Amino acid sequence: MTAPVIELRGLARTYPGPPPVHALRPADLVIGAGDYVAVTGPSGSGKSTLLHLLGLLDTPTAGSYLLDGLDTSTLPDRDRSTLRGRRIGVVFQAFHLLAYRTALENVLLAELYNRTPRSTRVQASVDALRAVGLGHRLDAVPTRLSGGECQRVAIARALVNRPSLLLCDEPTGNLDSRNAAALMALLDQLNSGGFTIVVITHDTKVAAHATRTVAISDGILSEQAGTGHG
């Protein structure tokens, strides 16, 4: 059995009211290295809350979250920032690229804070963009890129620091079916290369690419039968 990248023990998130909203009820989940997990559920089910907790963008109200064996729920912001920058790559539905920066500069942004020597930054970013098939669009600004290309830039940005975990929030949500298929092929390829991937989606076609599916409904997490192998 592979060592877990993610281990949730009774992790919960309640937004204070009134009335209080139990966005995520106490959940247990183990995701091993190299896993490809889809988290599915309808709108408002708590998918995004789970993603934000996994991405260390939010703090749980109960339970603990172990990332690479390290309990993150008690860490100060400094260490959470460290982990965000080095161990986690997040791909957002809306890409969140800086409009005035080129594709290369958007990827370079991810290396700005994590002590990567200046001399190696550009090469690492170029390599990341090449890995997602955008080696020829380095100097294009997001307004000159298609939706699919923007999402690839976002993936390159998430990958450039070689994180242990790639979190994708509705990665195909803003893409047409052709671009969506190409993107999912890319994620499959990354997973087969060893990346641990968690995809949040309500799209069953996207979820079908994953090796495990976890459903979430009204804040309650449940492993789908027959998909678990971690």
Place this chain on the structure above:
Amino acid sequence: MARPGGGLPPPRLTVRDAAAEAVAGIVQRPGRAGLTMLGTVLGVGAFVAILGLTATGAGQISRQFSVLQDTTVTVADNGPANDVAQPGTYPAIGFPSDADAIADHINGVVAAGVWWPVALPEGTNFSASQALSGVTSQTVDLLAASPGAVKTMDLTMVAGSRLSAYENDTAQHVAMLDSTTASTLGISPSRLASHPAVFVNGIAYTIVGVYSSAQRVVSSSTGMLIPEKTALADYGHPEPGIGTYEEAQMVIATKTGAAQEVAREIAPAELPTDPKRLVVTPPQSPLKLQGEVNGDLAGLFLILALISLLIGAVGIGNTTLVAVLERTGEIGVRRSVGARPRHIAAQFLAESTALGTLGGLIGTCIGVGIVVIFAASKNWTAVLNPVYTLPAPLIGTVVGLLAGAYPALRAARTSPLEALRYA
């Protein structure tokens, strides 16, 4: 157990990286950056220009003041300790008859002479020869002046000649008129050749010269100068004593820088037996004079410049705050790739500070340009105090730093989740 942060060193944003991000933030939105800077450009520009123009103008005023004041010494006859004059008369003036020559022997004296306003009974008429179609005047200042005093006055002549030593020594009834009085009395400069006369209570004085202006002593536009000895013969001794405004005075033109020394030497030289009778007034220190002029104006304009700067600060602060709100998504992305709140604050602060500094630099250049062009157009010497001018761009820096502080703090406090949610 693993160290906090998984054994990884905490995120870092080097000064170089922060500066590069700030520059990128500015150059990628040049239009917005320009508008944001405008307030600081105007504020710092106004600051430099106002102080520069003030210093240039004051320097010009001071130079005009000082050239004359710096080289003028006056000595007033305060009268003898024991007045032994006959009732109804005044004691002899405190200056010896060869006062001009004595003063001339002092090193640094260019010209010197004795003069006094002649006291005339009220209603004394000044009128020209009947043949001249002038009017009678009662408002002419009649001044007695030695040849040295006439020279010291540095008159600008319109016609004729100055009062001569011969005319003084022989107490001739001659006079000089200023051009305004001359025209009032109907004496045109071209008529001087026919020796026109002015009657003062019946005594005729032949006009030998008409002047338009004077550098010393004569300030009113209605003056008539007669030789010192003529005045003594016709009107007797003037009343001594400071404050009578009729006492005999000596006016001395000195070389530049010699005034203080001349002032020390003149009284004992002129009146060795009773030097204290003569009250010497050396020129005011030119530095002090300049300081007074500069201090008043600079203080006022400094306040105006500070108001401009405040407006500039509000401009930068406002735009930076809008930028923070507008770039919430960017803050979220940066936090998601490892930036700490302090890095976000540093980035926005660096941007506003860079904008302020750039605005300060441009403003300083514009301000200096205005001063130089203005001074050149007036043929003046541009005076730019380095104490104000050189650090002026730093004013922009401080303005940018202060104005960016609140928006930067606000940006730092934005939680990554909120930032991404509202992006």
